[in-house]
Amino acid sequence: MTTNAQLLFNAIPKGEPTSDSFKYDTSSTIDLEQELSNGASIVKLICVSLDPYMRGRMRPAEIKSYSPAFELHKPITGHGIGVVIRAAADSKYKVGDHVYGTVPYQQYLFVPGQQTVDEETKKFLGPQASLRVIKNEEGLPWSAYIGAAGMPGKTAFMAWKEIADAKKGEVAFISAGSGPVGQMAIQMAKADGLKVISSAGSDEKVAFLKELGADVAFNYKTDDAKKIFAEHGPIDVNWVNVGGKSFEEELEFMNLHGRIIGGWISAYNGQSFGVRNLFQFVAKRLMMRGFIVGDFETKYVDEFYATIPKKLAFGDLKFKECKYTGLENAPKAFLDMLAGKQSGGFGKVFVQISDDDTA
Amino acid sequence: MTTNAQLLFNAIPKGEPTSDSFKYDTSSTIDLEQELSNGASIVKLICVSLDPYMRGRMRPAEIKSYSPAFELHKPITGHGIGVVIRAAADSKYKVGDHVYGTVPYQQYLFVPGQQTVDEETKKFLGPQASLRVIKNEEGLPWSAYIGAAGMPGKTAFMAWKEIADAKKGEVAFISAGSGPVGQMAIQMAKADGLKVISSAGSDEKVAFLKELGADVAFNYKTDDAKKIFAEHGPIDVNWVNVGGKSFEEELEFMNLHGRIIGGWISAYNGQSFGVRNLFQFVAKRLMMRGFIVGDFETKYVDEFYATIPKKLAFGDLKFKECKYTGLENAPKAFLDMLAGKQSGGFGKVFVQISDDDTA
Incomplete structure (x- = not known):
């Protein structure tokens, strides 16, 4: 038997989560040599994602929301990439396949041939409910497939296409531009010929926004957003990554017939600015x-995987990641991400659980 | 010379308007016998409309908004119906034509052949900027053409078609259902096969909502909206006539993928619930x-005039009006309308300036 370390949901936070909200637990084991049948396989996780929406899942199960609540004392779940290390002869996966999907945050994953997903989770995940094989012919780091080429990248790509109704020469405002969604949104807006205003919380991040192509980038902690909107606005497309009081200010600088793409990260902690x-x-x-x-x-989804990974590999789209090593550091990674204060730089926050030694 | 009484904008209100915000003035005169040339005509106004959006125009001219500010010490303007009593030989109007449009609130109107409308007003009025001849083959009371068959009716008709994306069997919530927009919105929703919840501020109004076809009608002053939404919701289409705190409650009872049609009357008085x-x-x-x-x-507009007046005349669509007689009573009509406390019943508030003695 092999130790199968897990990141458990330990306690429902009141207000901001703390490290006590989680528990890194090494008491579970898995038999990596077990006989596999009925399409089953075993996946070793390589890396997992930490995202703001997960805060919303850290709630009592009886409070319904768009995402299922984490189960107390069970591993938290989220987007991860793993490699198949064992597979039954009749499994749809082969040893060496890399897979992407929503997984429990632990070292190894037993994947039954018929995945059983409860109704609530299926509704939340939609077509993502089962693991997708990622070929990675582009040779991207695997972490990219949970970031710029994963859920956050998809968020920006799909919502921009669906909601922005962008027209060349218009002005887009993208808050939290250095985060994984913001990074991609800035580049989507530039590709459509918009002037982009973007904000972030440090001068280092602001410099990166300019690298991504933002025409106007500012530090929301030290610059006066209203002055910048007055000079460079009005805003035609507002990608609301933050919300709250900032959103109220932004509304004053929207252009006639403006479009607002809704995110509201600030609400995840139960903040409630009116x-x-x-x-x-x-x-x-x-x-x-x-x-x-x-x-x-x-x-x-097909258009996304057919175009975005290639562009990332060729450098036509830029992305920046922030790696934490070891599942035991996932709570710190999560809390740093929520606070926007990652120790190892900035960008898409993920945890490397293991190296991909099978590739 | 004939007296041409006017309703002047007298003072910018702080908070709620008062009767001092207006001045009924009889010092102006008009020469009804003057020689007319270059397409000019003279219109005698029959009735004018009092609408919530007008509150937004009672502001300092230097504050820009979607509607032009009223000019201090000039007649307020809004939707009215009049009859052409004199016309130059080359006028596009004939004596006896009834016309609808945005007019100064006064007894008689000199209409130049070439109407000069400033840019701001033109932007606000769009294609309504000039007077439209109303045939009224349906024999509706003229007041209907500033109500159910006028701006408020159009508001409901057009916004419902454009924004509601209504599907049979869905649930609509329409606040302020006894007002002119709400009346039509309820009937639009019912015609599309929706279940309609509607609210108003008195039991008499609530009874009328049921006459209009509302499946669930409640008095927001005495009933618990949340309980009603919990029982009869969730809401797929929310027509926000009121806004503010009610809107916050409604958001909790919206259905997945719900649509919200935005009105926010409560904001007109500068109220600012967060x-x-x-x-x-x-x-x-x-x-x-x-x-x-x-x-x-x-x-x-063509579809509207081709269908709605007929349905109103045949009783396929119901409407209720609340008449005030005499331009001197327009301030009271306006204040009553804003407060939802009309002395003469409820429904679309208008002022009868003169009888249509030319018809």
Whole structure:
């Protein structure tokens, strides 16, 4: 038997999560030599993703939301990449296949031939509910497939295509531009010929926004957003990654018939700033639409995988990641990510669980 | 010379308007016998409309908004119906023509052959900027053409068609259902096969909502909206006539992929309740769109006039009006309308300036 370390959901946070919200547990084991039948396989996880939406899952199970609550004292789940290390003769996976999907955060994964996904999870995940084999002919780091070529990249790609209704020469504002969704959104907007204003929380991040192509980049902690909007706006497409008080300010600088793509990260911690100027929706005939990436999966998934990984590999699209090593560091990675204060730089936060020694 | 009484914008209100915001003035005169040339005509106004959006125009001219500010010490303007009593030989109007459009609130109107409309007003009015001849082959009361067959009716008709994306069997919530927009919205929703929940501020109004076809009608002053939404919701299409705190409650009871048609009357008086749960837009993937009726005028105006007046005349669509007699009573009509406390019943508030003695 082999130790199968897990990251358990340990306690429901009141307000901001702390390291006590999680428990790194090494008491479980898995038999890596077990006989496999009925399509089963064993996956060794390579890396897993830490994303803001996970905060919303750290809640009592009786509170319903768009995503299923994490189960207390069970491994948290999220997007991960792994490699198949064992497979039954009748499995749809082969040893050496790399797979992407929603997984429990632990070292090894027993994957039954018939995956049983409860209804709530299936509704949340949509067509992502089973593991997808990733060929990676582009030779990207595997972590890219949970970042720029994974859920956050898809979020930006699909929502931009579906909601932005972008027209050349318009102005886009993208907050949290250095995060994984923001990075891709900036580049989508530039590719469509928009002028891009973007913000982030440090001068180092702001410099990166410019590298990504942002025409105007500012540090929301030290710069006056209103002054910048007044000079470089009004905003035609507003990608709301943050929300709250910032959103109220942004509404004042929206252009007539502006579109708002809804994210609201600030709400994940139960923050509840009251937005007072929704009348701007009438005055400026604004349209706002909230989304989760699963909504558009079926429509765009093929186009996404056919185009984005190549562009990332060729450098036509840039991305920046922030790696934490070892599942035991996932709580720190998560808390740093929520606070926007990663120790190892910035960008898409992920945890490397193991090296891909089978490739 | 004949007295030409006017309703002047007298003072910019702080908070709620008062009767001092207006001045009924009888010092102006008009020469009804003057020689007319170059396409000019003279219109005697029959009735004018009092609408919530007018509150937004009672502001300092230097504050820009979607509608032009009223000019201090000049007649307020809005939708009216009049009859042509004199016309130059080369006028596009004939004596006896009834005309609909945006007019100064006064007894008589000199209409130049070439109407000069400033840019701001033209942008606001769109294709309505000039007077439209109304045939009224249906024999409706003229007031209907500033109500159910006028701007408020168009607002409901056009926004419902453009934004609701209604599907049979869905649930619509329409607040302020006894007002002129709400009345039509309820009937539009029923015609599309939706279950309609609607609210109003008195039991008499609530009874009328049921007459209009609302499946569930409640008095928002005495009933518990949340309980009603919990029992009869969730809401697929939310027509936000009120906004503010009610809107925050409604958001909690929206269905997945719900649509929100944006009105926000409560904001007209500068009220500014902060809506704290915009994260529902993500959680439920909601879409919200604000509009003003002029946006859709070109697209729907022919269909509107070809269908709605007939249905109103045949009783296929119901409407209720609330008449005030005499321009001097327009301030009271306006204040009553804003407060939802009309002395003469409820429904579309208008002022009868003169009888149509030319018909």
